[in-house]
């Protein structure tokens with residue numbers, strides 16, 4: 001299977017990319033190296049150094065035609081999300097929507113969305129918290145990181161109805 005890993009030069013994404021390579025998958029990494037490191041990208045991966053919210057995203061998805069996308073690129077600093085909420089929303093919400101939309105347009109069938117549990121579900125009273133638990137961020141970075149969960153759910157319903165797409169996250 002060919003898998004596109006966004007944020008594949010970061011902490012979680014590079015470990016996911018390594019594991020996918022180990023398991024024999026073809027891996028494509030997209031990362032702007034704003035906090036990630038080039039040396040963390042597995043040598044076997046096809047690497048695109050670019051911003052998720054840049055105008056080439058659609059071209060990459062169209063050209064690579066991945067079977068699945070693991071979306072791990074994110075602006076993860078809570079401090080920055082409070083100081084510059086517009087930038088934070090652009091990366092964590094708008095770029096996520098753009099990626100989901102590019103996947104829908106180019107027939108990607110699986111999309112794994114990753115955020116952080118507290119950001120999406122708040123102080124949930126059910127641990128482990130199931131994906132069906134109501135979203136309830138606590139503000140600041142939580143609002144932004146959880147924010148992509150809303151569009152993700154909308155697309156999940158739409159894709160599942162229209163194209164049989166499986167969205168997890």
Ligand SMILES: NC(=O)c1ccc[n+]([C@@H]2O[C@H](COP(=O)([O-])OP(=O)(O)OC[C@H]3O[C@@H](n4cnc5c(N)ncnc54)[C@H](O)[C@@H]3O)[C@@H](O)[C@H]2O)c1
Nearest residue numbers: 007009010011012031032033034035036051052073074116
């Ligand atoms: N690290 C944890 O313990 C942890 C726990 C739970 C959830 N998560 C979630 O996993 C995801 C990844 O976290 P991480 O710890 O690996 O963060 P990280 O900062 O190490 O990795 C994020 C990667 O995204 C890249 N990136 C940022 N903005 C980009 C953009 N606009 N275009 C392209 N690439 C961009 C960065 O260069 C970096 O390589 C986040 O959504 C985070 O909330 C992390």
